[in-house]
Amino acid sequence: MTNEPLLVTDNIEKRFGGVVxxxxxxxxxxxxxxxxxxxxxxxxxxxxxxxVTGYLKPSSGQILFKGRDITGMSPQxxxxxxxxxxxxxxxxxxxxxxxxxxxxADIAALEGKGGxxxxxxKSDRIHAAHASLARFDLDKFATSDVGTLPQGVKKKLDIxxxxxxxxxxxxxxxxxSGVSVDEKISMMESVIEPLKGDDATVMFIEHDMDIVTRFAxxxxxxxxxxxxxxxxxxxxxxxxxxxxxVIGGVHA
Amino acid sequence: xxxxxxxxxxxxxxVLAGLLCLAFFLPSWMRFLLQTALAGGLxxxxxxxxxxxxxxxxxxGLYYCLGGYAVGMLAVKLGITETVILLPAxxxxxxxxxxxxxxxxxxxxxxxxxxxxxxxxxxLYGLLVKAASLGSxxxxxxxxxxxxxxxxxxxIHGDVNYIVTVVxxxxxxxxxARYLMSGAGMLCEAVAENEIRLQYLxxxxxxVVFISIVVAAALSGLGGGLYAMSINHVDPLMTNWTTxxxxxxxxxxxxxxxxxxxxxGFFLLELVRTVALDVAxxxxxxxxxxxxxxxxxxxxxxxWSLISRRAKS
Numbered sequence: 399m400t401n402e403p404l405l406v407t408d409n410i411e412k413r414f415g416g417v418v419x420x421x422x423x424x425x426x427x428x429x430x431x432x433x434x435x436x437x438x439x440x441x442x443x444x445x446x447x448x449x450v451t452g453y454l455k456p457s458s459g460q461i462l463f464k465g466r467d468i469t470g471m472s473p474q475x476x477x478x479x480x481x482x483x484x485x486x487x488x489x490x491x492x493x494x495x496x497x498x499x500x501x502x503a504d505i506a507a508l509e510g511k512g513g514x515x516x517x518x519x520k521s522d523r524i525h526a527a528h529a530s531l532a533r534f535d536l537d538k539f540a541t542s543d544v545g546t547l548p549q550g551v552k553k554k555l556d557i558x559x560x561x562x563x564x565x566x567x568x569x570x571x572x573x574x575s576g577v578s579v580d581e582k583i584s585m586m587e588s589v590i591e592p593l594k595g596d597d598a599t600v601m602f603i604e605h606d607m608d609i610v611t612r613f614a615x616x617x618x619x620x621x622x623x624x625x626x627x628x629x630x631x632x633x634x635x636x637x638x639x640x641x642x643x644v645i646g647g648v649h650a
Numbered sequence: 651x652x653x654x655x656x657x658x659x660x661x662x663x664x665v666l667a668g669l670l671c672l673a674f675f676l677p678s679w680m681r682f683l684l685q686t687a688l689a690g691g692l693x694x695x696x697x698x699x700x701x702x703x704x705x706x707x708x709x710x711g712l713y714y715c716l717g718g719y720a721v722g723m724l725a726v727k728l729g730i731t732e733t734v735i736l737l738p739a740x741x742x743x744x745x746x747x748x749x750x751x752x753x754x755x756x757x758x759x760x761x762x763x764x765x766x767x768x769x770x771x772x773x774l775y776g777l778l779v780k781a782a783s784l785g786s787x788x789x790x791x792x793x794x795x796x797x798x799x800x801x802x803x804x805x806i807h808g809d810v811n812y813i814v815t816v817v818x819x820x821x822x823x824x825x826x827a828r829y830l831m832s833g834a835g836m837l838c839e840a841v842a843e844n845e846i847r848l849q850y851l852x853x854x855x856x857x858v859v860f861i862s863i864v865v866a867a868a869l870s871g872l873g874g875g876l877y878a879m880s881i882n883h884v885d886p887l888m889t890n891w892t893t894x895x896x897x898x899x900x901x902x903x904x905x906x907x908x909x910x911x912x913x914x915g916f917f918l919l920e921l922v923r924t925v926a927l928d929v930a931x932x933x934x935x936x937x938x939x940x941x942x943x944x945x946x947x948x949x950x951x952x953x954w955s956l957i958s959r960r961a962k963s
Contacts (some may be wrong), residue, residue, distance in 0.1 A: 416954035419850040451850065481828035498654050502840045505833040514861070519655055559851065590687035620932055 401510065402465070404429050404599050405481075405567055408497065410459030410469075419445040423459070427599050432590065434602045434631065436644055437620030443461040443603045445487070446620070448571045451483050452476040462550075462566070478510065486575055488556040492545035496536060496555055499544055500527040500562065507563035531594040534558040540582045550577045550585055557589045561596070568593055570602035574609060575608040582606060586613055604608050607635060607645060619644050654836045659827035659909060663820060666910040670816045676807065685812050685880050687920040688819045690714075690897065691913035692873035695826060696866030697901040698912050698956060702835075703841030703862050708764045709771030710897045713744040713867045715889035716774070717874025719784075720744075722792045722884040728775035733795045733814060735877045744871020745864060752863035756856045771889045789885025792878050814861075815876050822872055823909040826865065830909065834861045903945050905952020 403426035411421040420442035427433060435443050448454040452471045461469045468476060491499050501523055505513045531537040534554050539547060545557065552631060553573060560568055573589060574582040590613050593600050604610050610617055610631060617634040619626040622645045627634045634640055673684055693714045700707050717740035724730045724739055728803055751770060756815045779787050794807060802810045829835050837858045840848045878884050887893055896919075904915025922941060926934035949955050 473846075473849045474852055474854055477850055483850060485847075489844055489850070491843040491847070493843055494654065494839060495652055498652055498836075498839075502654075502836060502848075503851050505836060506840070506848055506851035508833070509853045509857070514834040514837070514857070515832055517831050518833045519652075519657060519831065559847075563852070 401428070403427060403462075404464060404492055405568035406462040407446075408460040408462065409452065410449055410456040410461060412442075412449060412454055413457045420449070420624050422624055423449075425618060425625070425628065427601060429566070429593075429599055430597050431599050431601075431616060432594070432614050433599075433601045434617045435601060435620065436605070436607075436610060436617060436634075436640075437626075438644060438646075439622035440622075441644075442622050444571060445623075447483060447571055447601075447603070450476070450569065451481055472530040477507075477565075481569070482560040482563075482567070483569040484553070484556040484560045484571060486572040488549070490544050490551040490552060490556055490559065493542075495533060496529055496531065496544055497524070497540045499555060499559060500530055503559040504560040519521040530558055530562060533595075534561075535588050545612060550581055553577060554585065554589060557593075561593060561598075564596050565598060567599045567601070570600065572603050572605070574604065574606060583612070584615070585633060611635065656827060656830040656908075658834070660824075662910045663823045663827060664909045666823060666913065667816075667820045669914075671822070674809075674812065674816075681756075681812060682808065682880070683920050683924065685815050686877060687917035688815050688913060689873045689876035689880060690920075691900070691916035692697045692819060692822055692876070693787075693870040694897045694900040694904065694908055694912035694916050695823075696869040696873075697897045698904070698906045699826065699829075699838075699862050699869070701901055701906055702830075702842065703838040703859050704823050705759065705859065705862075706764045706898060707866065707894070708768045708898060709767035709889075709893065709894050710866065711889040711891070711894035712767070712771035712774055713748060713870035714773075714874040714877070714893070714897075715778070715886070716747055717741070717744050717871035718878040718884040718888050719778075719874075720871070721795075721875045721878040722790060723724060723784075725792050725795065726790060728759070731795050731801075732799065733797045733879065736795060737818065737879070740875030740878075741868050741871045744867045744874070746869075748864045748867025752860045752867075756860040768891055768894065771894055773887050775889045778889070779835050785885070787886060789883060789887075792882045792884060794882065795879050811880055815880065818872060818876065821912060822869055823913065826869065826909045829861075829865050834858055838862055841848055853942065856959060869957055899942065903942065903952060905949075905954030907951070907954040907958045911952065911954040918953075941958065 407423055409427050410423045412419045423446060437443050449456050452473045455470045460467060463479060504523060505518055508595040528537055531540055536554055536558060539551060546582055548578050557570060558572060574585055586609055614631050617631040618628045619640045627637045627640050673681060691709055697707055697710050720740045721736045724736055742961045755763060755766060778784060784790060797810060809958040837853055841855045841858050848855050900912055900919050904911040923938060926937040
């Protein structure tokens with residue numbers, strides 16, 4: 399592992415008119431790290447993800463990925479250079495089968511490399527799609543229409559689609575939201591393990607501190623658009639300000 | 651059952667080709683009806699191609715008309731009457747128009763796409779109606795065309811035109827099937843269902859839509875050229891909204907499960923229209939309307955779902 403950071407955000411800021419959604423956000427992510435992002439609603443977590451993936455252009459500041467300036471790139475371009483994300487509310491193709499969803503992710507990744515003109519449904523692509531599904535324990539749903547599946551399965555599919563094409567950085571926006579409390583841990587295990595196997599850098603937004611403690615080496619705490627703390631998970635969760643503003647209640 | 655799986659198309663197209671060969675022996679009025687319906691069917695296929703991306707084009711007649719007028723004007727104004735030159739010219743003119751308009755139209759979705767495409771087709775209608783040198787609303791006649799320098803006798807000209815039409819329609823279906831089987835074809839469904847997600851996977855929805863517009867334009871231009879060749883006449887009604895509406899009608903009626911569905915569907919519509927006109931001259935539109943209503947209520951995925959449902963079970 400090199401010490402060169404994979405992603406650097408240098409003092410980025412996002413304003414919507416007079417509202418400051420995020421400011422002075424400087425984070426460096428390194429290869430192979432698993433980082434949790436915590437913070438109450440409106441703290442700027444999703445705004446941060448949206449800026450990194452190009453959905454929102456920062457009002458000021460710079461984002462570097464592999465040393466290259468990617469500030470203001472479109473989601474399409476950030477996806478092509480290796481930044482993928484999953485969504486808080488799963489974003490999938492509901493009227494198609496699970497297998498088709500994965501194959502579309504594969505074709506979309508190849509768009510600039512002849513993916514549009516080549517035959518879409520080929521046996522090697524089907525095999526690869528089944529293999530991707532198997533990694534996330536989704537293969538038994540391969541032929542089901544996505545719209546008919548339970549929420550947890552949809553969220554896993556969303557993540558499996560983000561993991562196609564081995565991106566260097568995967569951002570998971572609340573991977574366990576909408577999943578029942580008993581299933582959260584097993585859900586995280588079944589998505590984090592395969593992603594770690596690819597040596598990808600994973601950043602996930604999470605509200606459940608048990609999951610944060612269990613899966614993240616490092617945690618970044620957001621509060622009202624700024625970074626309150628950034629460091630090893632245990633230290634951040636012990637931080638007084640974090641306990642007061644983010645976790646709330648537990649310090650009493 | 652996968653909606654994006656078109657690997658059975660070669661079989662369906664072979665069936666279509668077989669049926670069209672047999673149809674050579676139909677009574678001549680009906681065969682002629684079939685021949686013109688095949689030309690229109692290609693335009694409906696173009697509408698279907700865009701519908702897969704969630705876009706309804708209410709102005710597809712534009713390319714149909716451009717194809718027809720390209721053939722007519724080259725034949726009349728420049729005296730070129732060679733099928734082998736004229737039909738490719740019809741396709742090229744339509745593709746140039748589709749490629750240019752596609753740059754604009756690929757930005758729009760839903761009702762905006764439908765209305766904008768309708769507006770552009772009606773602009774052409776307006777221009778042609780005003781063009782006295784092109785016969786205004788009457789249009790103009792197209793001379794009989796030659797094939798590889800050979801001008802068939804009057805007696806067999808109809809046969810030759812039918813064969814040319816069938817060969818080109820089958821080839822167009824094969825080319826379209828290849829497109830539907832490609833990545834660009836498969837991603838159309840993704841555009842229709844969740845464009846944002848597609849962008850986050852690294853693909854450009856605009857490019858996918860642009861390709862579908864150009865493919866549809868090529869099919870429609872060929873359809874217009876074949877129509878001009880068949881009936882030896884073109885007029886501005888080809889790009890009127892009523893004509894375009896008919897293509898959308900057939901696309902809905904036939905469904906989007908196969909390339910051959912709209913091609914056969916158009917013939918079915920023409921047949922129903924002819925029979926209805928014969929049986930009830932004052933109520934044929936009512937009959938057509940009831941047919942449409944029945945299909946939408948009973949078979950929301952079009953007549954093709956009767957066949958795909960059987961294939962599934």
